[in-house]
Amino acid sequence: MDVWDWDKAFAAIPPILEGLLVTLQITVLGSLVAYVLGLILAIVRRSRIPVVDQILWALIELIRSTPLLIQIFVLFYVIQPAMGLQLSPFATGVIALGLHYACYTSEVYRAGIDAIPPGQWEAATALSLPRSRVWTGVILPQAIPRVVPALGNYTISMFKEVPLLLAIGVAEIVARAEEQGTSDYRYVEVYTMAGLAFLLLSFPAAILVRRLERRVAQK
C-alpha cells in the first residue's frame, strides 16, 4: 500500500469543500457575535457599574481560563438542557465561539478606547454632546479603525478552532475529512487535505491583516 494515494486525496476535496462552507459560516457568524458582544462588554465595563462590573469581570476570567472545548461541551450538554432548550450543534457552535472570543475582543476594544486622548472626551463634554453621541460620533469612529487588525487576528484564530465543534457533531472540515477517511481507514490524505484547506485560507488572511496593521500604524 502506498504511503500517499492521490485518488484518495482528490476524492476528499468535495466533502472538505462542503465542510469548509460550514466552517466559514460559523466563523463569520461567530465573529459577528464576538465583535458586537465584545464592544458591548467593553463599553459597559468602562462605565464601572458596581456589581455588574464584578460579574462581567468574573465571567470573562472564567471563560479565558478554561478550554474552549470544555465550554462547548458545557453549553451543549449542561446549560442548554438545564434551560430546557436544545439548539442545533451549528447554533451552539456560533454562540460558544462568539462568547469565547467576545472576552478577548472586549480587551482589544478596551485598549483601542483607552488610546483615545482624554482631550477628545473633554471636548465632547465641553460641547455637552449626549453620552450616546460621544460614543457613536467621537470615540468609536476613532477607536475601531485602530483595532480592526487585532479583530481580524481573532477571526483567523476562530476559523482554526471551528474543528473543536466536531465534538458536538458539527459537519465542519475535519469532521467531513474524518468521515471520508473512515470508509477505508486511510487518514493521511484526508487530514492533509483538510490541513491544506486551512492553510490556503489562513495564510493569505494573515498577510492581509499584517498589511492592515502596517496601514493603521502609519496613520
Place this chain on the structure above:
Amino acid sequence: MSHRSESETVATAKNVTDNVMIKFDGVGKSFGDNEVLKQLDFTVAPGEFVTLIGPSGSGKTTILRLLMTLEKVTTGTIEVAGNYLSHMEKGGKLVPADDAHMRETRKRIGMVFQQFNLFPNMNVLRNITEAPIRTLGKPREEAEARGRELLEMVGLSEKVDARPTQLSGGQQQRVAIARALAMEPDVLLLDEVTSALDPELVTGVLHLLKDIAKTTDITFLCVTHEMQFARNVSDRVMMFDSGQVIEDAAPEKLFTSPDHERTKEFLHAVLNRE
C-alpha cells in the same frame, strides 16, 4: 421635574443676578492630599474679560476645568448665571448635581483647549456643527450656514471640507474657537490657547480672540502666559499663587504697580523671559 419648569427657573434666576455671571463661593479642590484650590471666592460680571495669571501648578487651569465640569469641587459652590453648576437644589437642600443638571447648565459655557482637541474623524465644518445639531437640536442647514459664517470670521472659509490633521496648529485653534462660538456660549473659557502654537502663529489667534472679546458680550475667563495680550484685552487680572488669588486688579494697575511682592517676582520672571 419637567424640562419646561427647569428652563423657567433658569430664566428667572438669570434676571435676579444680572450683574454676576460666574460666582465661586468657598471653592476648594483637592486631588488626594494635594490641595489645589483653597477657599476660593470671586465673581465675574457678564461681559467681563478676566485673565488668570500665576506660576504653573497654582490652580488656574483647575478653575476652568471646574467650570467646564471636567472636575468636581471638593468644597464650596459654583454658580453660573444664577444656577448652581456642581450642585442642584432638591427638596430645599443643596445636593451634588446629577449629569442631566450639569449638562443643562454647562450648555452656557464653552471652552477652548491648549491642545485644540478637534475631532479628527470629522471635517472642519462638522466639527463646528456637531454640537449645535446634536446638543442644541438645531436643523442641519441652519447649523451649517452658521458654521460657514463662523469659519469666515476666523479666516478659514476655504477649509470647510479639510480634515483637522491637514491644518496648522494656528488653523486648528481657529476652528476650535469657531466650534466653541457655534454653541453661542455666555461664558468662554480659554485654557492656554496659544501655548501649543508655533511662535509665529500666536499673534493671529490672539488678534482673533481680541476681536471676539470686543464685538460680543461673552464673558471670558482666560488662563494665559501671554502678558501683553492679558494687559491689552482684560478688564481684570487675577494673580494666583498656591491655590489662592493673591491680587485682583485692573491690568494697568497689576502690570505696572502690583501691591503684592509675589506678583512682582512673577511678572519680573515672566517678562524678562520674553
